[in-house]
Amino acid sequence: MKPVYLFFFLFCLGFNNYGQNKKDIKINVDSIIQIILAEDIQKIKKDTLGQLAIQDSIITSPKDSIINTWLTENWNTSVLNSYKQETIIQPFNIKFLDSTYHSPIERKKVITSHYGWRNRHPHYGIDIDLITGDNVFAMFDGKVRYVGYNRGHGKVIVIRHFNGLETVYAHLSKRLVKANDIVLKGEIIGKGGNSGNSTGSHLHLEVNYKGNHINPEYLFDFEENNIVRAQNIWVTKKWTTAYNHNTKRQSNIKICNTLDEAIQSEVKQKELYIVKRGDTLSRISSKHHVSITSICKSNAIRKTSTLRIGQKLILVK
Incomplete structure (x- = not known):
């Protein structure tokens, strides 16, 4: 001074x-x-x-x-995804100074649908059970980039945080903030609901980085303690590709803390699978998160090929 x-x-x-x-x-x-x-x-x-x-x-x-480059890059308050035309090199790095986040809801977090492939469509977030009218909170400090209505998401709020992440809170019944508002961690931003394409009241929560939909459970532990899994974390294509995950259960999570770990994790692994009674290419593909095209290519078979019990297949993950 x-x-x-x-x-x-x-x-x-x-x-x-x-x-x-x-x-x-x-x-x-x-x-x-x-x-x-x-x-x-x-x-x-x-x-x-x-x-x-x-x-x-x-x-x-x-x-x-607030002087922060993340609050000006692709800043658009009229669209849900302001990075639609952007491409990003993966893996990419995200840093946190906080070791915890604020729970987006008050009650115990019960995930009814995980990030992944669902009914032949990608589910880009997680669904957390709540009752219509429950308070919804900002997970971190940030600036509201978008408040609007979307046919799928219903009443929705998007908050840009100061490390580039955006959190999306969808199917709300009320929105208590407006675009360009500054919000603090734990601040009430809306009320839970069932708006948009939704069956039953719940919070659809997405975590995005430059338009890439990240599996929220890779970054955050949704148990009671609200832990950020790592304060320096590398995100690979696996965690931004819904097809690699099953919405019925949490994926096996192994955090990459360095670039070397991230690169090594993307090396394709081969797994030997033995065909069982009732197996089809579609069922094997869905269960092991490997495309039918990949299975056919790795095993020199056609999509119309008949599988035999005991047949050995190479699955490249």
Whole structure:
């Protein structure tokens, strides 16, 4: 802090204390501090938002002054996905300073449908059971990028966070924030519901990065303690491809903490499978998350080929 500002601050602080005693002088010391911080903003590294402070991004007040590149990149408040035309090299890295997130609901989190392939369509998030009217909370600090209605998602809110992640809260009955609002971790943003293409009240929660739909359970443990699985995590194509996962159960999770681990995890593994009674290519494909085309190519068979009990198939994952 520059000497002149320090002197000015102490001078005003003295008068403020004097005014408290005499009840006749009122000076807003907080405002003075804000002015001093604003002057030296490029010299301060202060992360008050509990997540990643980008190298040249300084945050002084989470509600009033946020300078962060993630809040300008592809910023569009009129569309659900503002990165539709973007491509991103995988694997990619995401950092957290928080070791926990705020639960998006108040009650115990019961996942009724996981991220994955469902009814021949991708399910890009997880469904968490709730009762219509339950409070829905922001998982981290951030800025509301989109508030709207979508035929599939119903009443929906998208929040951009300060490490580039976006969380999507869908099928709401009420939305209590508007686009460009700054929200804090644990702030109520809406009420749970059953709007849009939904069967029964629940929260559809998505976690996206530059338009890539990440399996939320790879990043977050949805048990009681609300743990962020790693504060430095690498995301591979496996965790952004719904077809690789089954919505009926949680996938086996092995976190990649380094780029080397991420690259190694993407090396295709071969598995020997022995055909059982009742097996079909479709059933094997669905159970093992391997495409029918891949099975046929690896085993030099056709999609119309008849499988024999005891036949050995190579599955390339």
